[in-house]
Amino acid sequence: MQCQEILASGQQCGGFAIEDSEFCFTHDPDMAAERAEARSRGGRARQVVLDPEVRRARVQELKDGGLKQGLATLLGVLADAEALENSVARARTIGYLLSVMTRLEFALDKKSVYDFREYEDEDED
Numbered sequence: 001m002q003c004q005e006i007l008a009s010g011q012q013c014g015g016f017a018i019e020d021s022e023f024c025f026t027h028d029p030d031m032a033a034e035r036a037e038a039r040s041r042g043g044r045a046r047q048v049v050l051d052p053e054v055r056r057a058r059v060q061e062l063k064d065g066g067l068k069q070g071l072a073t074l075l076g077v078l079a080d081a082e083a084l085e086n087s088v089a090r091a092r093t094i095g096y097l098l099s100v101m102t103r104l105e106f107a108l109d110k111k112s113v114y115d116f117r118e119y120e121d122e123d124e125d
Contacts, residue, residue: 003027071104 003013005027015024018031025031061069078097084090 071101074101074104 001017001022003015003017003024003026004022005013005015005024007013013024013027015026017023018025018028021028021030023029023031025035074097078094078101081090081093081097
């Protein structure tokens, strides 16, 4: 059965009514709490939370000489960003990635992230 909701355009909703209702999930007034929960779950699903142990391991890899791998990863991310539709967000992302890559390449030359941090501190004086 088709949803009985009449849209602002005057047309009937094209969705299918849920079981034991005249309305689809979107328009059934009895489903308001479920819709709110679904929206909340959707927002949480988009969040990427890196496990603290995984983060520590990745930082240790960089300290142990994985800087080249970090640069390779950033190059991949940069390629993905360049493929996006042109926008202010894309431009900011590319600029930021290039900044990080420049710092990482400097760290590779210095062989240590800590050397780079010490260099930054000297510039601030």
